[in-house]
Amino acid sequence: MKKKTGDPKQRLLETATTLFYNQGYHATGINQVIEEAGVARASLYLHYESKESLLLAFLHQRHIDWMGGLKSYTAEVSKTKEKIAAAFDFLFDNNEKEHFRGCAFLNILSETTDKDTAVLNVIQDHKKDLRAFLADILTNEKQAVKDHVYLLFESAIVESQLYRNQWPVQEAKKMALGLL
Amino acid sequence: MKKKTGDPKQRLLETATTLFYNQGYHATGINQVIEEAGVARASLYLHYESKESLLLAFLHQRHIDWMGGLKSYTAEVSKTKEKIAAAFDFLFDNNEKEHFRGCAFLNILSETTDKDTAVLNVIQDHKKDLRAFLADILTNEKQAVKDHVYLLFESAIVESQLYRNQWPVQEAKKMALGLL
DNA sequence: AAAAAGATAGATCGATCTGTCTATTTCTCC
DNA sequence: GGAGAAATAGACAGATCGATCTATCTTTTT
8 A cells, every 4th residue: 555645546547557657557467556556446446447447547648648748848939840849858858757668558559459449549549649739730841741750759759768768869859850 | 279380399489479479478378378389388398497588589589580581671672772662661561461560579668667677688689780780771871861761660660550551661661762 | 128308288386367245434415 | 413425455256377396198319
């Protein structure tokens, strides 16, 4: 039993977020979640009907938080190039804060098969939102440039997780700005 | 019990390859491996000292096979641009053959924490090899171009897995060739 | 043919898994 | 202060986890 702030439902979500994100979905047992959340087993199933629904709640919340962070970074500047730069800076700071654990959605994607349609849909929707958001910033650019920046953005996330290093973010940022 | 060709050790490796790659490491139990390989439980621990060492054997073999495939694709042409194009075509064909399961190493990476140093090292070494291989093809290009192609190559793999679609490979291929 | 090595099935271990249930306590709201 | 909802601890279910062990059978080597 560890944390005791907030109501049980929120504590469960926070704990599941930490554990699913940092050690993976299948590697995390329900016992560890309730133990670290300081919540009774029955309370978990009172608020979430299954482990998978807890996963979906985590992904849903993560989408809101992560996109919110990205938007607040890009909102602080006005020019297109500055906004793209700010987006990469957001990745940089996230890597520092989360110790290079990469994208929560892509990590879960790796543990997902075609049978998990609900999970797969949430992941794809998140990335579609991100892609649309970047395309919106790049509204005056050609489609090829929009796609290009998106692909660099994604590889910046994945590769910095892989190498536990910021260089992919820095390099991808330069490349993306060079396209504009 | 399913397959019965080859010796037990090879059958175990083949089965582990299929299962770890398609449904993930933690989602795959040792029971399923031995059952589908048609091998006795004791035989597994005769050849591999643990589940993790079976994972390492899988990654090692996968590295050889995957790089071998990539090299045979690029070896069929002579010009730099053709070789890069062939590399992306390799990804395309792999997606068809493996039903968009993406990169085995990045998938395992998602299930890996900093504690799993042996696994992490194999994954990083694989990517370093890939990166060096691409850099070698692009030997007359600037470092920035080498990095750029590598990052596009990586996102082509990840994003086609995400969308279960070849468009990221096709787009990344065009972008990469446009840099040369 | 004898000896050594390889492979087998299956019992067993303690731990963990997701999920259900009961019975008790705590909290909230009127 | 009393009713009803929320939360608790913990037993329990049945399955599976990774790993060890024994005892038997088959294959290879000498």
